Amino acid sequence: EAGVAQSPRYKIIEKRQSVAFWCNPISGHATLYWYQQILGQGPKLLIQFQNNGVVDDSQLPKDRFSAERLKGVDSTLKIQPAKLEDSAVYLCASSLDLAGGNYGYTFGSGTRLTVV
Amino acid sequence: LAKTTQPISMDSYEGQEVNITCSHNNIATNDYITWYQQFPSQGPRFIIQGYKTKVTNEVASLFIPADRKSSTLSLPRVSLSDTAVYYCLVGERTGANNLFFGTGTRLTVIP
Structure with a gap:
């Protein structure tokens, strides 16, 4: 089966600019997650969707980050305006359901964001 | 949310068996233990999940003592391609925690 698709693969922007990331989960996967991974650290959960509804966004910096999952399939994560400390890899993951199924969660390769 | 403690790094020669231990003293009754592998420039990849005793699949085994702490x-007979970061996660099977x-x-892994 096709994996979790993310684009773009790399992005360089200046601080205070806006940026958007796109994620296409595995077909049929109801649960979708966005993670932020800063260099040298483990991934940190930003937001979790179940179909097109938000399950958990307690870690999302809502003053500058927003995410949506229209129609319960693709999702976009936006940062506006970006700060230097937002430089990180943004990972999208999906799973069949909240329990992760028998094979856990499938991650995409991520978008590497550099804010200069 | 059970906190986990793992060694920061390990070295091993090719062909050896590697055992990575994770401590989770505050594990809750409903918590499962899950391991992920991450290569550079890739997202984490699910390796194995267990609740108690022993779980084995085609790539690894997971040993969990009776107290589950x-x-x-x-990882049996590691190769150079097993060089990666390994994460231990503890939490309920449902939900983001x-x-x-x-x-x-x-x-x-060293040649």
């Missing part, structure tokens, strides 16, 4: 990921990643263990 620790777990050991065992089962995907809290620590800093992981960086395994380097």
Whole structure:
């Protein structure tokens, strides 16, 4: 089966600019997650969707980050305006359901964001 | 949310068995233990999940003692391609709290 698709693969922007990331989960996967991974650290959960509804966004910096999952399939994560400390890899993951199924969660390769 | 402790790094020679131990003293009754592998420039990849005793699949084994306060990921006969960061996660099977990643263990396989 096709994996979790993310684009773009790399992005360089200046601080205070806006940026958007796109994620296409595995077909049929109801649960979708966005993670932020800063260099040298483990991934940190930003937001979790179940179909097109938000399950958990307690870690999302809502003053500058927003995410949506229209129609319960693709999702976009936006940062506006970006700060230097937002430089990180943004990972999208999906799973069949909240329990992760028998094979856990499938991650995409991520978008590497550099804010200069 | 159970906190996990893993060694920061480990080295191993090719062909050896590698055991990575994770401590989770505050594990709750409903918590499962899950291990992920992450290569550079890729997202984490699910390796194995267990609740108690031993679980084995085609890539690894997971040993969990009766008190469940620790777990050991065992990789048989590692190769250079097993060089990666390995994360131990503890949490309920449902909900986002089962995907809290620590800093992981960086395994380097030496020729």
